[in-house]
Amino acid sequence: MASGDRRGPYICGIDAAMDVVSGKWKSLILWELDNYGTRRFGELKRGLPGVSEKMLVQHLREMEQDGLVHREVYREVPPKVEYSLTEHGRSLNEALGPLGEWGQRRAERLAAEAPTGSP
Amino acid sequence: MASGDRRGPYICGIDAAMDVVSGKWKSLILWELDNYGTRRFGELKRGLPGVSEKMLVQHLREMEQDGLVHREVYREVPPKVEYSLTEHGRSLNEALGPLGEWGQRRAERLAAEAPTGSP
DNA sequence: TTCGATACTGACCTGAAGGTAAGTATTGAG
DNA sequence: CTCAATACTTACCTTCAGGTCAGTATCGAA
Numbered sequence: 001m002a003s004g005d006r007r008g009p010y011i012c013g014i015d016a017a018m019d020v021v022s023g024k025w026k027s028l029i030l031w032e033l034d035n036y037g038t039r040r041f042g043e044l045k046r047g048l049p050g051v052s053e054k055m056l057v058q059h060l061r062e063m064e065q066d067g068l069v070h071r072e073v074y075r076e077v078p079p080k081v082e083y084s085l086t087e088h089g090r091s092l093n094e095a096l097g098p099l100g101e102w103g104q105r106r107a108e109r110l111a112a113e114a115p116t117g118s119p
Numbered sequence: 120m121a122s123g124d125r126r127g128p129y130i131c132g133i134d135a136a137m138d139v140v141s142g143k144w145k146s147l148i149l150w151e152l153d154n155y156g157t158r159r160f161g162e163l164k165r166g167l168p169g170v171s172e173k174m175l176v177q178h179l180r181e182m183e184q185d186g187l188v189h190r191e192v193y194r195e196v197p198p199k200v201e202y203s204l205t206e207h208g209r210s211l212n213e214a215l216g217p218l219g220e221w222g223q224r225r226a227e228r229l230a231a232e233a234p235t236g237s238p
Numbered sequence: 239t240t241c242g243a244t245a246c247t248g249a250c251c252t253g254a255a256g257g258t259a260a261g262t263a264t265t266g267a268g
Numbered sequence: 269c270t271c272a273a274t275a276c277t278t279a280c281c282t283t284c285a286g287g288t289c290a291g292t293a294t295c296g297a298a
Binding site for chain 1: 229
């Protein structure tokens with residue numbers, strides 16, 4: 001399954017962190033929630049162009065289980081659910097900072113090397 | 120294919136970095152090479168218990184293409200090939216540091232929460 | 239009575255990541 | 269002549285992350 005048994009015995013810290021971040025949209029979700037503080041399901045969906053509802057729900061559930069995300073349900077009609085980061089989620093986002101900067105530099109380097117696809 | 124077109128248009132830095140690190144053994148390869156400086160193919164294989172030769176070759180090729188790894192071939196018999204990190208590879212490993220520490224802390228927390236599986 | 243809004247859930251399918259295992263090339267040792 | 273050692277290569281197969289799409293529950297508005 002896609003979100004079954006995890007928290008396996010880890011070989012190293014990277015492994016343990018990757019277990020939690022791997023997932024097509026997870027780092028983006030992390031960034032959205034860190035940036036906006038609190039987001040409703042529909043807002044997240046609109047903020048992540050291309051994400052399917054299924055994956056968004058699945059990722060959010062896993063991140064909740066992993067203690068990264070807090071889920072607040074308002075018993076209203078139509079339904080309202082708000083997501084936000086926990087302390088762990090925020091610290092993970094911080095830990096991802098240097099990696100993001102490295103990737104940024106790499107992207108810039110690639111753009112400089114092949115501006116139009118080398119015609 | 121497993122290593123075909125990459126370097127796609129990235130949504131953010133994390134995306135660009137993940138494109139390069141995602142792969143079951145890549146962070147481990149990074150660590151091995153950073154730790155030992157230079158490793159032969161067979162040494163890497165023995166240092167990463169469970170890796171298949173196919174995946175090791177494939178990952179090393181991709182990392183070479185991505186400018187993370189340098190490959191030095193000695194024209195001898197039997198063959199000898201030495202792998203080492205480039206400057207980019209080393210900086211990536213550094214950027215992964217905080218993430219590794221976060222994962223380490225997470226692993227410790229998990230171990231403290233469920234020592235024997237909550238019997 | 240039907241529709242729209244919201245936050246899901248479930249069945250089904252595809253592609254790609256990764257595993258297994260056998261084959262290749264070269265040459266010195268026995 | 270055969271074998272061992274090294275660094276691969278190739279073919280085939282399984283698994284699973286992720287996509288599509290349809291359905292559900294609830295209530296107010298029209």
